[in-house]
Amino acid sequence: MKLSENQFELIEAYLNNELSAMDRASFENDIQTDADLSAEVDRQRELRLGLRALGIQQRLEQTRTAYKASLSASKPTAEQPAPVRPLLRWPYWAAAASVVVVLGIGYYAYEQTASRQADLALTETVTANANDDLLKSFPTDQVSAQTRTTFLDALTNYKAGRYDRVIEQLKVLPADKKTVAYKNYLLGLSYLANKQAAQAIPLLVKARQTSSNELHRKAEWFLALAYVKNNQKERALPLLKQISADRTHPYQSLAQRVLRKIQ
Amino acid sequence: MAIRPLPVYETDQDFYQALLRREERAYQFLYSTVFPSFRNWVLTNNGTEMDAEDAFQKGLMNFLLNLEIGKYQLQASARITTVAFEYCKRVWLTELNSARLRHHAPMPTRIDAVDTGDVEKDLERMTIVSAVQKSLHQLKDVCRNLLEWFYVEELSLRDIAQRLGMKEESVKSKRYQCAERLKELYLQTAKKEGL
Numbered sequence: 001m002k003l004s005e006n007q008f009e010l011i012e013a014y015l016n017n018e019l020s021a022m023d024r025a026s027f028e029n030d031i032q033t034d035a036d037l038s039a040e041v042d043r044q045r046e047l048r049l050g051l052r053a054l055g056i057q058q059r060l061e062q063t064r065t066a067y068k069a070s071l072s073a074s075k076p077t078a079e080q081p082a083p084v085r086p087l088l089r090w091p092y093w094a095a096a097a098s099v100v101v102v103l104g105i106g107y108y109a110y111e112q113t114a115s116r117q118a119d120l121a122l123t124e125t126v127t128a129n130a131n132d133d134l135l136k137s138f139p140t141d142q143v144s145a146q147t148r149t150t151f152l153d154a155l156t157n158y159k160a161g162r163y164d165r166v167i168e169q170l171k172v173l174p175a176d177k178k179t180v181a182y183k184n185y186l187l188g189l190s191y192l193a194n195k196q197a198a199q200a201i202p203l204l205v206k207a208r209q210t211s212s213n214e215l216h217r218k219a220e221w222f223l224a225l226a227y228v229k230n231n232q233k234e235r236a237l238p239l240l241k242q243i244s245a246d247r248t249h250p251y252q253s254l255a256q257r258v259l260r261k262i263q
Numbered sequence: 264m265a266i267r268p269l270p271v272y273e274t275d276q277d278f279y280q281a282l283l284r285r286e287e288r289a290y291q292f293l294y295s296t297v298f299p300s301f302r303n304w305v306l307t308n309n310g311t312e313m314d315a316e317d318a319f320q321k322g323l324m325n326f327l328l329n330l331e332i333g334k335y336q337l338q339a340s341a342r343i344t345t346v347a348f349e350y351c352k353r354v355w356l357t358e359l360n361s362a363r364l365r366h367h368a369p370m371p372t373r374i375d376a377v378d379t380g381d382v383e384k385d386l387e388r389m390t391i392v393s394a395v396q397k398s399l400h401q402l403k404d405v406c407r408n409l410l411e412w413f414y415v416e417e418l419s420l421r422d423i424a425q426r427l428g429m430k431e432e433s434v435k436s437k438r439y440q441c442a443e444r445l446k447e448l449y450l451q452t453a454k455k456e457g458l
Contacts, residue, residue: 005439043446050395051414055285056327060320063290067298145428149405152426156408
């Protein structure tokens with residue numbers, strides 16, 4: 001049954017319990033007497049169930065990843081992180097969310113090596129920094145519709161942990177003066193989250209040159225982590241010291257933690 | 264090494280509300296409280312690490328979905344963590360039961376009297392969920408993003424309009440068109456999979 005926009009809105013209001021008692025009763029009466037409408041309400045209910053489950057699924061996958069990272073972090077002698085079991089028996093749609101890293105790992109952090117500490121610090125901050133914060137400062141009204149759409153789509157992919165896809169998208173995105181720092185930052189962040197620290201470094205170096213203080217500080221922090229991950233301690237140290245000494249820096253305490261492990 | 268969960272919620276009512284809002288800390292608390300004991304239970308009941316993780320994910324998914332749609336209501340008689348454990352346990356027992364039918368092995372344990380609904384129906388429901396999500400991935404990016412923002416991230420039409428640089432009314436119409444397209448794809452998928 002092809003729905004009109006009004007019918008669609010009405011069914012949605014019904015499923016969301018947004019109809020008045022009288023309208024609800026009337027609509028339920030229609031459902032009882034119209035088999036097509038009844039089937040359509042069932043379809044719409046199924047669709048919303050699937051979408052709702054996706055939200056839960058994403059949150060569960062984030063939690064699972066965080067839990068596994070915490071187990072790995074709590075084993076001081078472990079050489080390798082705890083193996084993550086393949087998702088073969090889990091519905092394939094879960095896989096999209098499986099690589100999403102989440103906030104809050106710090107709850108479980110105990111003693112780690114510098115690299116593992118950098119992993120945890122990255123995990124704590126990486127997703128938060130490509131979402132709403134970045135959107136707030138992105139000049140959406142000053143760029144072409146195509147650039148805006150590509151950038152927003154890349155952000156969505158980033159949030160879902162599809163780092164490879166973000167990299168593919170942003171590598172070919174034409175950049176202008178207004179957006180180049182954002183492009184370099186998100187691309188660098190995606191490489192870093194994708195465990196490609198060496199590729200992340202030159203992009204974050206460029207992103208750090210932005211005139212936006214907020215973006216500059218973020219790029220600086222992730223650049224320091226990229227250096228740690230790329231075994232360039234001599235480059236990481238001055239950056240981490242600088243961030244650690246800056247009370248106003250949003251990553252001061254995290255930088256101090258990583259610094260303690262390096263020194 | 265066992266991970267100690269954070270003491271986060273004073274009452275189960277607070278915990279329940281936090282789960283309804285999908286708060287990250289609530290999920291972390293649930294996961295880190297229930298999984299270690301569930302894992303041990305599976306390991307002592309003919310299962311492996313992978314079985315434990317698999318059943319745990321499925322059980323929690325069933326539980327949390329029921330919680331959000333109101334099929335599970337908070338009960339004074341049973342702690343949330345206990346109910347979640349039972350949901351996961353029943354998933355594993357269901358899987359063991361189908362294996363038992365194949366291999367004639369004995370069932371390992373009794374089922375506690377906690378209301379966990381009908382686990383088989385919940386598991387069947389996941390085939391519908393899976394079909395919806397397969398269909399979602401067949402949509403073009405712009406539609407998939409719009410529907411995910413609205414229905415999964417629960418952004419308002421106004422916020423989405425701002426993101427896309429469109430008028431709110433246009434986003435509303437676009438959402439309708441995308442939802443209709445999703446329905447078409449879903450009906451095709453459901454037919455193909457015999458749902």
